Ligand SMILES: Nc1ncnc2c1ncn2[C@@H]1O[C@H](COP(=O)(O)OP(=O)(O)OP(=O)(O)O)[C@@H](O)[C@H]1O
C-alpha cells in the first residue's frame with residue numbers, strides 16, 4: 001500500500017510517500033522557522049497561510065523523487081491533531097480533497113502517535129511493549145506502549161513541555177528561536193559544575209514533570225551573571241549547560257522509574273527534544289545499566305515530518321481504518337482515546 005503523508009500541525013509542512021512493502025520512498029519538508037523567528041515563536045495565522053503555499057509543490061516534489069505518479073497512491077494520511085486548528089485544517093482539507101478526487105481513502109493521524117512511531121522507520125526498530133518518552137515542543141509524556149493504539153499514560157508535564165522549556169529559556173537568555181538546538185550548541189562548550197540547577201520533582205514519587213520553575217531559576221542565574229558584569233559568552237555556555245543537564249537528568253530519572261515500574265527495559269524517545277545528544281547519551285547509559293535499549297529516530301524525524309504521519313497512517317489503513325468525508329481536526333486530543341489496532 002502506497003500512502004501519501006501530510007503534516008501541518010504547527011510550523012513545518014511535511015510530505016512523504018511510504019510504501020508498506022518498500023518502506024519510505026520520499027520525504028520533503030518546508031520549515032517556517034525563518035518566517036516566525038522575528039516574532040520569537042509561531043504565529044498561527046502566518047503558519048496556516050504558508051502551509052497553503054507549500055503543500056502542492058511539496059506533493060509534486062515527493063512524487064518526482066519517488067518516481068511515482070498520482071494514480072500510484074493508494075491512500076492519504078494527514079495530521080488531524082493535536083496542534084494549531086488553522087494549520088491542521090490546511091492539511092486535512094487538502095488530504096480530503098485529493099482523496100475525493102482520486103477516489104482513495106484518507107485517514108486522520110494523531111500527531112503524537114506519529115512522533116511515537118517515527119523510530120519504526122529506522123533500520124533497528126523497537127518491538128512492543130516499551131516505555132515511550134515523548135518530548136516535543138508541546139508535550140512531555142511517559143507512556144506505556146503495548147501496541148499501536150494501546151497507550152497508557154504514566155506521567156506528564158504539569159506545566160511547560162520540555163521543548164517549550166528549552167525555547168522559553170533560550171528566549172530569556174537572548175538566543176534565537178527555536179531554542180533547543182541553540183542551548184544544545186552552547187552547552188557543548190560549557191564548563192561542567194560551575195552552576196548546578198535543581199532536578200524538579202525528582203525528590204518525590206511519581207512520573208509527572210514540571211519545568212517552569214527551572215526556566216525561572218535559569219533566568220535568575222543569568223541575570224545574576226549580567227548584574228555582576230559577567231555576561232560573557234562563556235557564562236552563557238555554562239548556564240546553558242547547567243540548564244540542559246538539569247533537564248536531561250530529570251528526564252533520565254523519570255524514565256528509569258517508569259521502566260522499573262512497568263518491568264520493561266525497552267525505551268523509545270520521540271519528539272524534537274529526542275534529537276538532543278546529551279539526552280540520548282544519558283538514556284543510553286541508564287538503559288544499558290538495566291540491560292535494556294533506547295530507540296530513537298534520525299534527527300530529521302525527531303521534529304515534525306511527513307514520514308511519521310505516512311507510516312502511522314499506513315498501519316491504521318492496513319487494519320481497515322479510514323475517515324468519512326467530513327473534515328474534522330482537534331486542537332487537543334488525548335492519545336489514549338485512539339482505537340487499538
Ligand atoms: N537538539 C535539541 N535539543 C533540545 N531541544 C531540541 C533540539 N532540537 C529540537 N528541539 C526542540 O524540539 C521542539 C520541536 O519539536 P517538535 O517539532 O517535535 O515539537 P512540536 O511539533 O512543536 O510540538 P508537538 O509535537 O508537541 O506538537 C522545539 O521545542 C525545539 O526547541
Ligand SMILES: [Mg+2]
Nearest residue numbers: 136137303304
Ligand atoms: Mg511535533
